[in-house]
Amino acid sequence: MNLGVSLSWIAAVYWVGATTILVTSVVATILQPYIVGRRARRRDQPPVSIVLPLKLLEDGFERTQESAFAQNYPQFDVTASAVETDSPAVRKIREIFGRHTETPTRLLASTARFAASPKVDNLYAPFMQAENDVIFMKDANVLLEPDALAEHVRQLGDDVGLVCAIPYCARLENFPAHVEAAIINGPHARILFLASCLGQGHGIGKIMLFRRSDFLRAGGFDAISHTVGEDNALAKAMRRIGQRPVFSHRPVRQELGARCFYDVYQRQLRWSVTRRNDELISFLLEMNTQAFPSLVAGWLAAPLLGVAPLWGVAVTAALWFTLETLLSLAKGWQLSWTAPAVFIVREAVMLAVWVNAWMTNQVVWANGKVHARAAARPAPEEG
CATH class of the missing domain: 3.90.550.10 (Spore Coat Polysaccharide Biosynthesis Protein SpsA; Chain A)
Incomplete structure (x- = not known):
């Protein structure tokens, strides 16, 4: 088995796993109020x-x-x-x-x-x-x-x-x-x-x-x-x-x-840096919840089905966008006619944030910069 075929099979396995998480999480988002509500005693x-x-x-x-x-x-x-x-x-x-x-x-x-x-x-x-x-x-x-x-x-x-x-x-x-x-x-x-x-x-x-x-x-x-x-x-x-x-x-x-885009980016970066510091495994697995890696996997895996790589990208993008749009409609969340552009920009922002989170501990909070893991002093005594 040559390298190209091996990459295609790895990509196919990844695509199936990521798509399974996508579908399962969409269903869970709809059912959660009913499932968890029964635990509220x-x-x-x-x-x-x-x-x-x-x-x-x-x-x-x-x-x-x-x-x-x-x-x-x-x-x-x-x-x-x-x-x-x-x-x-x-x-x-x-x-x-x-x-x-x-x-x-x-x-x-x-x-x-x-x-x-x-x-x-x-x-x-x-x-x-x-x-x-x-x-x-x-x-x-x-x-x-x-x-x-x-x-x-x-x-x-x-x-x-x-x-x-x-x-x-x-x-x-x-x-x-x-x-x-x-x-x-x-x-x-x-x-x-x-x-x-x-x-x-x-x-x-x-x-x-x-x-x-x-x-x-x-x-x-x-x-x-x-x-x-x-x-x-x-x-x-x-x-x-x-x-x-x-x-x-x-x-x-x-x-x-x-x-504004600056605030959106900085807020997402702060949360991502926090997850990298405090929940490294979850941070590493975040790429499985993003559409961009699945688009790449669709491109690489498409030849296994005998179709052009662009078809793999197109089908993957359509699947993610359609399921998330239907979920927003089901939950009553606000949508816009710019949703396709929002989807593309979102994936670019999430990828940039994830990469940047590896390289900094300086984050923005309420218009000021703080260190995500600064040395904390003991809490004061309550008098």
């Missing part, structure tokens, strides 16, 4: 402290933050935290608090400076000073449905230490936003939904629901301060004390608005 509703870390005043901030107050839940309070004592985001959250006097609220100034991630520094005060043991943290661009808190709490069983939710992107207002949504709603979401159906959970920091008592028992901030991937570090810490991380049966809506 908690019926009581303990008091919850909702934590809102603040940084930038982005488009849609007011709408997403107000959604925290619209929860159909018997008892909760809301705490916001920010490094700046006066900023556009801080002024806006004060306005929002003023409209919801029926809910206990606090605005804390974050003075801690010990972690690799500025977000972890910002979370120190609200986590440690929360009124309740059960804490629900949400990012600023997450829009909660009125029953979201109640539904996520249903997953927080005695053996569950962390509940996260798989995000999907909405309110896409320009081409870069559609590209980012194609990444998050596409390969990233599909694999997470598949993992969830198989009973696996990981840290995804768009929302995090946990008991502070478990968090402290798992090492507290010392367990998550060494990385910008604090969500994944928290999931690992919970596993070490026998508490499972799980994905909720309810995804969360992440509003993108208008994006």
